[in-house]
Amino acid sequence: MIKFDQVHKRYPGNLEALQNITFEINAGELIFVTGPSGAGKSTLLKLITAIEFPTHGTIIFENQNLSQIKRAAIPYIRRKFGLVFQDHKLLYSRNCYENIALALEINEVGINDIKGRVRAALDKVGLLNREKSMPISLSGGEQQRLAIARAIACRPAILLADEPTGNLDKKYADEIMNLFYSFQELGVTVIIATHEIPTISKKHKQLYLQEGNLIKITDQ
Amino acid sequence: MDYIVSHYQMLLKAIQRSHASMLSTLIMFLVIGVTLILPSISFLLVQNLKSISETIQHESQISIFLKKDISVDAKNKIEKDLKSRIEINNYHYVKKEEAWPRLQKSMGFNESNNGLSENPLPDAFFVSPNTVNPNQIMILKSSLDKLEGVDQVVVDTGWVKKLNSILHLANKAIFLASILLAFMLTVVIGNTIRLQMTSHHEEIELSKLIGATNQFIRRPFLYSGFIYGLGGGLTAALSLKLIVIFLNRTVVEVEALYGAQFMIVDLTLVQYLSIIGSSILIAVAASFISINQSIKKL
Numbered sequence: 001m002i003k004f005d006q007v008h009k010r011y012p013g014n015l016e017a018l019q020n021i022t023f024e025i026n027a028g029e030l031i032f033v034t035g036p037s038g039a040g041k042s043t044l045l046k047l048i049t050a051i052e053f054p055t056h057g058t059i060i061f062e063n064q065n066l067s068q069i070k071r072a073a074i075p076y077i078r079r080k081f082g083l084v085f086q087d088h089k090l091l092y093s094r095n096c097y098e099n100i101a102l103a104l105e106i107n108e109v110g111i112n113d114i115k116g117r118v119r120a121a122l123d124k125v126g127l128l129n130r131e132k133s134m135p136i137s138l139s140g141g142e143q144q145r146l147a148i149a150r151a152i153a154c155r156p157a158i159l160l161a162d163e164p165t166g167n168l169d170k171k172y173a174d175e176i177m178n179l180f181y182s183f184q185e186l187g188v189t190v191i192i193a194t195h196e197i198p199t200i201s202k203k204h205k206q207l208y209l210q211e212g213n214l215i216k217i218t219d220q
Numbered sequence: 221m222d223y224i225v226s227h228y229q230m231l232l233k234a235i236q237r238s239h240a241s242m243l244s245t246l247i248m249f250l251v252i253g254v255t256l257i258l259p260s261i262s263f264l265l266v267q268n269l270k271s272i273s274e275t276i277q278h279e280s281q282i283s284i285f286l287k288k289d290i291s292v293d294a295k296n297k298i299e300k301d302l303k304s305r306i307e308i309n310n311y312h313y314v315k316k317e318e319a320w321p322r323l324q325k326s327m328g329f330n331e332s333n334n335g336l337s338e339n340p341l342p343d344a345f346f347v348s349p350n351t352v353n354p355n356q357i358m359i360l361k362s363s364l365d366k367l368e369g370v371d372q373v374v375v376d377t378g379w380v381k382k383l384n385s386i387l388h389l390a391n392k393a394i395f396l397a398s399i400l401l402a403f404m405l406t407v408v409i410g411n412t413i414r415l416q417m418t419s420h421h422e423e424i425e426l427s428k429l430i431g432a433t434n435q436f437i438r439r440p441f442l443y444s445g446f447i448y449g450l451g452g453g454l455t456a457a458l459s460l461k462l463i464v465i466f467l468n469r470t471v472v473e474v475e476a477l478y479g480a481q482f483m484i485v486d487l488t489l490v491q492y493l494s495i496i497g498s499s500i501l502i503a504v505a506a507s508f509i510s511i512n513q514s515i516k517k518l
Contacts, residue, residue: 049429051429072433075428075431075432075433076431077431078429078430078431079430079431083429083430089422089426089429091422091423091426102423102426102427103430105226105229105436106427106430106431106432106436107431108226111225111226111229150430154430
């Protein structure tokens with residue numbers, strides 16, 4: 001589904017973020033991208049979602065070379081991913097319903113389907129009773145659940161999460177992780193970048209990065 | 221169908237945004253309106269002056285001065301020719317014996333102080349042409365010039381020509397001023413839209429991350445531009461209409477006092493719609509340019 005072949009990423013100022021990265025992710029897998037801060041985890045997720053582009057090497061996603069993709073095609077590639085960010089990236093001037101509806105509008109979901117899809121996504125993350133609430137009134141865990149609801153509402157093939165439990169205590173972090181496990185059980189490919197050891201499940205594949213290098217791949 | 225509904229929703233969103241910042245929206249309507257009124261009023265004045273000059277031109281005369289030694293037969297032949305021409309509305313003949321005292325009277329001379337031993341004026345025909353077209357008048361002039369017994373033909377439209385060339389120049393000046401004002405509007409509207417985009421920066425950035433096309437991001441801001449253009453255009457058209465009504469009321473009062481007959485000719489419906497259309501076009505174009513520049517920076 002996703003194939004990295006000798007991928008390098010250098011930021012301006014000769015900062016080597018990733019070096020010679022080669023791996024493959026199959027459909028339906030749940031993968032942890034781990035490593036200390038500054039290892040290149042976020043860069044790797046940005047390369048997958050065409051937010052950044054490799055300096056060398058090729059990234060193949062669904063038979064398309066993301067290194068040579070046309071600018072106009074990028075939005076359509078990104079729509080195939082559900083993105084969850086550490087800082088949630090919620091719109092605080094819109095309520096929970098509107099936050100999710102925006103993602104569906106962007107994905108050109110029919111106007112008659114939006115309401116049902118928003119409510120289904122909120123129900124999945126246990127926030128159905130908060131659809132009219134403003135994000136600011138939600139706890140940290142609830143805000144992250146809302147961000148997950150926004151990501152899954154568009155029914156993406158791949159769910160990418162960058163430090164999804166970074167700001168949460170253990171109880172909320174477990175809730176969030178359980179949500180990701182449940183999505184994988186439904187057939188969604190899940191990629192989670194995290195540096196928190198307790199979050200990482202030993203049952204799933206791990207890519208361990210350090211200083212931009214892929215040190216090891218563990219496949220249980 | 222969903223595409224139309226999506227556009228409708230974007231329009232609603234733009235209206236809600238404009239409504240939320242009502243004061244700045246109204247100021248924007250006023251800025252666009254006033255900017256558009258300036259060239260529109262100038263255009264209206266030039267149009268009115270043009271119609272006056274055309275009326276004057278219509279009333280202008282061609283003077284045909286006959287040779288001093290012209291025979292009665294030749295004079296009658298010229299008169300017959302004038303009578304037969306369809307491009308001549310009317311004419312009259314003035315003998316040199318009648319013209320000379322009139323000229324002396326108007327100049328304040330008399331027989332003793334004019335310094336002339338004899339009447340210097342020739343017999344003359346004064347012709348009112350049927351046309352206002354300067355080219356046709358010149359064709360008529362050269363044709364009259366060729367008649368036997370004619371000494372000189374003078375077309376009395378010199379100052380009308382000057383007025384026309386001034387109006388022509390004024391039209392060009394208005395056109396140039398309109399371009400400058402349109403440029404100014406483009407900058408003002410573009411800047412407003414840019415500020416709007418800055419205030420929605422987070423939403424735009426997130427939208428791009430989750431797959432929004434530039435078209436999707438552009439749409440609500442283009443509708444904002446459309447609303448500014450429509451509001452500004454309507455403000456200009458309405459103000460112009462009120463100005464014409466006000467001026468015509470004043471003219472009626474002058475008419476009653478002095479018995480003069482003059483009304484300011486209003487713009488046509490198409491011209492009013494053109495003002496509104498231009499306003500929308502400028503605003504949407506300005507928004508488009510501004511949005512594209514902002515999107516490129518993201």
